[in-house]
Amino acid sequence: MAEFQLFIIGDEILSGRRQDQHFPVMLQKLKARGHKLAGARYLPDHRPTLVEAFRLTLAARQKVISCGGIGGTPDDHTRQALAEALELPLVPQPEALRIIETKFGDAAYPHRARMAEFPQGAELVPNPVNQIAGCSIREHYLLPGFPEMAWPMADWLLDTYYPAEEPPVTRSIISPNAKEGDLIDAMEALTQRWPDVAFSSLPSFGNNRHPGLHIEFSVTGTPEATEAAMHFLQEALAQHGLAWSNS
Structure with missing residues (x-):
């Protein structure tokens, strides 16, 4: 049985402008596969707070599914925070960049290409909805905040990395x-x-x-x-x- 921490990131959740939908769905996905949700945190779009949260889970060698904050706008800090916590540079992931360039052509630059920047050495978590990938590194998985994207991406990463076990x-x-x-x-x-x-x-x-x-x-x-x-x-x-x- 694998145990996971769930990070739900976004000022819009903490302010009440949007209601969280991730917690019950992620809990059910884990339970259906015989895994455990060991903890959950609601976190703001504040880079120092996110860096500290990731440092704690990395030091404890925990598995983390994180939803939100991986876009390319100034209020998105999750990719950068994980890189800082890992003490790794934030660099264009070649496959992620290829996907964005193919999808947007010249319009990939200067802004959309930022969404291909992940901590050095990260692998991709494919996005079946709009193809803009999340990432996987040190059993930390960064997914977008949009439920229609995050949920199938969570299915993929769980089925790929964590074989289902008999549920308790x-x-x-x-x-x-x-x-x-x-x-x-x-x-x-x-x-x-x-x-x-x-x-x-x-x-x-x-x-x-x-x-x-x-x-x-x-x-x-x-x-x-x-x-x-x-x-x-x-x-x-x-x-x-x-x-x-x-x-």
């Missing part, structure tokens, strides 16, 4: 009238016994899943481990006189 299994139950404070020992025992199973406890005073006080418990992992952890949890609830139902 999630089981969830709701226990009415359960209180977290009464069940801490059981929850700690579960997480210690099955450290590779993701566990969550979501208390609520009532929602569309159950109208009254309850806790929704979830466990996620391999089928065998998930089944064992859930059975353990159900027995613990029964020992406390609590009922449960599948959510």
Whole structure:
């Protein structure tokens, strides 16, 4: 299972002028392939902020899918920021430049050709919509902010570099009238016994899943481990006189 950070870049998102669409779609793309979204950040079109964000993920050897800020206008800083974080020059990528020259001819210069400039040594992530590519370097993937371009490009990079794995299994139950404070020992025992199973406890005073006080418990992992952890949890609830139902 590969784990990814998602960067969603753009002042228009942070100001509310546009609503983000990337998070739920990228999350689903990763989950469908058995991969994990380990974190997400909304970042401004501010080069020092982006440089620092990329330095952190590069130092941690994380995988990053970044959406936005790779155009050629003065408010686009993502390509330049990644190059600075890598301590590499920003140079024309030969294939990217060829695509732009073929598409625009003489009109590729002086401005459109800038969109072919990536950190030295970057490979391309093809764009099936308008052919203006993104890039790949050190498991950092720069995609445009336009969803209709970024999403098929994400499909390509995931299918090319990260073979799909069997998605983890999630089981969830709701226990009415359960209180977290009464069940801490059981929850700690579960997480210690099955450290590779993701566990969550979501208390609520009532929602569309159950109208009254309850806790929704979830466990996620391999089928065998998930089944064992859930059975353990159900027995613990029964020992406390609590009922449960599948959510």
